[in-house]
Amino acid sequence: AQTVTQSQPEMSVQEAETVTLSCTYDTSENNYYLFWYKQPPSRQMILVIRQEAYKQQNATENRFSVNFQKAAKSFSLKISDSQLGDTAMYFCAFIAGTASKLTFGTGTRLQVTL
């Protein structure tokens, strides 16, 4: 069974600073995809970034980047130049290539402060 673990229930960062959110996963699949979703107070789930397991290059989307360590089954999210609008719950998620089920971690609540 696939599992996703987020070991940081809450984190805080000052505006303009950099923060890294941790995620580890467990799977026996070789073809899979990893995602970070953001859930602001409105509670809509918004895709932040995605990573294909077969790609060695780490994905980047503007201020958001990942550190994907396939052998260690680690998928951390780095937010650079943090903004107040980044305050949200962040969920790490995993899906195997042929599966329908998206497996979520328990989330990390990020607070960006002045």
Place this chain on the structure above:
Amino acid sequence: SQTIHQWPATLVQPVGSPLSLECTVEGTSNPNLYWYRQAAGRGLQLLFYSVGIGQISSEVPQNLSASRPQDRQFILSSKKLLLSDSGFYLCAWRVLGYTDTQYFGPGTRLTVL
């Protein structure tokens, strides 16, 4: 571009009453559709998914059911709501071969009293 709608946005229902939540997707054909539930302060739990009209797979046995009467319409129902059905319900879509990403709707906040 693709958009996903959920209706209603907020719902307060008494215990034992019926439920119908609707999800519609625009701008794509033959999507995979998903219903998730999120209890307060917790992660997402997959309830149902559908790969086509009339095809429903259930992940968690409970008093909820789902139907897909049209290609881009997904409905979550219950004949009699329980207190434990309270939560935030999210619909998502995905098109195999186009993207492996699931995109979520705005959600429905359901309170059962």
